[in-house]
Amino acid sequence: MDEITVFRCWDEPMADMAVGLLKAEGLHAHKLADIVRSVHPFTFDGLGEIEVRVPEDEAESAKEIIGARFSESEFFPDENESDGE
Secondary structure (H helix, E strand, O other), X not given: OOEEEEEEEOOHHHHHHHHHHHHHOOOOOEEEEOOXXXXXXXXXXXXXXXXXXXXXXXXXXXXXXXXXXXXXXHHOOOOOOOOOO
């Protein structure tokens, strides 16, 4: 099954909180990052961004849960963006 990104940030504790929130509601969520943070403690131009991903069939529920906690629109990825890997 495909996965959907429902949350993005550059802050590890915030990503952990989002995953924990989703897991507490019974959803299958995990973090995905491009680099190992302990080796590269800096970010620029999107490098180091952390994505929180859920199975496609749980995406709407996850967005509602995340939206209740994180109200700022920049936390949600663009709906028209490709999720391909």
